[in-house]
Amino acid sequence: MTSPDYAVFGHPISHSLSPRIHAAFGKQAGIALNYIAIDVPAESFAASLARFANESGRGANVTLPLKQDAFRFSADVSDFARRAGAVNTLTRVDSTWRGDNTDGAGLIRDLTGRHGLDLRARRTLLLGAGGAARAAAHALLDAGIGELVIVNRSPERADALADSIGLPKRVHTRYWNDLADLGSFDLIVNATSAGVARETLALPFGLVAPRALCYDLSYGVAAFGFVAWARAAGAGKALDGLGMLVEQAAESFAIWHGTRPDTDPVHDQLRGELPLLATD
Numbered sequence: 684m685t686s687p688d689y690a691v692f693g694h695p696i697s698h699s700l701s702p703r704i705h706a707a708f709g710k711q712a713g714i715a716l717n718y719i720a721i722d723v724p725a726e727s728f729a730a731s732l733a734r735f736a737n738e739s740g741r742g743a744n745v746t747l748p749l750k751q752d753a754f755r756f757s758a759d760v761s762d763f764a765r766r767a768g769a770v771n772t773l774t775r776v777d778s779t780w781r782g783d784n785t786d787g788a789g790l791i792r793d794l795t796g797r798h799g800l801d802l803r804a805r806r807t808l809l810l811g812a813g814g815a816a817r818a819a820a821h822a823l824l825d826a827g828i829g830e831l832v833i834v835n836r837s838p839e840r841a842d843a844l845a846d847s848i849g850l851p852k853r854v855h856t857r858y859w860n861d862l863a864d865l866g867s868f869d870l871i872v873n874a875t876s877a878g879v880a881r882e883t884l885a886l887p888f889g890l891v892a893p894r895a896l897c898y899d900l901s902y903g904v905a906a907f908g909f910v911a912w913a914r915a916a917g918a919g920k921a922l923d924g925l926g927m928l929v930e931q932a933a934e935s936f937a938i939w940h941g942t943r944p945d946t947d948p949v950h951d952q953l954r955g956e957l958p959l960l961a962t963d
């Protein structure tokens with residue numbers, strides 16, 4: 684077998700859909716690529732990435748828990764990656780890595796492009812303050828949401844995220860224990876990893892404004908609990924992050940290959956296979 688030229692690094696990574704998505708994009712564009720999943724814990728990531736580059740690695744996606752390490756390993760980063768403090772796309776440039784973050788663009792493309800939603804002025808609640816939340820926060824603010832309230836189990840991480848954004852009139856933090864007192868929101872984004880860990884979030888129904896959009900950045904079974912809660916609370920739309928996954932992959936593909944694939948057929952194929960309570 685030829686050496687891989689593209690890969691996704693993460694831990695765990697065995698269930699990653701990225702190799703399938705990039706293979707489908709490559710087929711569509713008539714580009715032969717060898718994209719594999721590489722399971723590597725944080726302590727071995729640097730060595731594994733160096734080996735990949737030495738063999739034939741030209742580009743890599745990076746997922747949990749390595750996005751901040753990928754940021755540190757990048758000789759140069761895009762403006763959005765710098766703001767998010769995380770890199771999910773590495774590109775080999777002159778024997779160094781350039782770091783991009785396509786998660787934010789992927790989220791906005793899914794919401795506004797695929798689902799045709801207008802995000803402007805929405806009062807938004809962001810649950811979580813990790814790497815995924817950071818990218819979402821910046822992308823949503825860029826897209827024109829109204830007030831952003833960040834709530835995280837560990838309040839100091841929410842404060843750190845709000846401080847780093849630096850928009851004190853628009854971005855606020857509140858305590859998890861006070862969720863019942865925050866009023867209702869037009870957009871609620873679950874950026875916690877609770878669902879991935881099969882943990883349940885206890886969220887008050889009162890958070891959901893009539894016709895609100897609720898979005899979980901994870902997809903499939905990991906998003907079941909949040910999507911079910913949102914529907915029970917009367918959300919106008921409750922979505923998982925499959926669309927974001929496919930769109931961020933398309934943004935990475937465009938960086939590497941100079942052409943943006945048609946994401947709909949790939950998304951629809953995966954949607955048909957992945958269990959989801961509801962997409963609308």
Ligand code: ATR
Nearest residue numbers: 811812813814815816835836837840875876877882
């Ligand atoms: P990611 O890159 O996916 O954001 P992360 O940086 O590990 O991963 O962040 C995970 C997020 O999920 C954090 O905001 C975490 O809260 P803490 O900062 O308090 O750890 C949140 N999280 C994970 N499990 C949770 C749970 N059961 N309830 C609430 N928040 C949870």
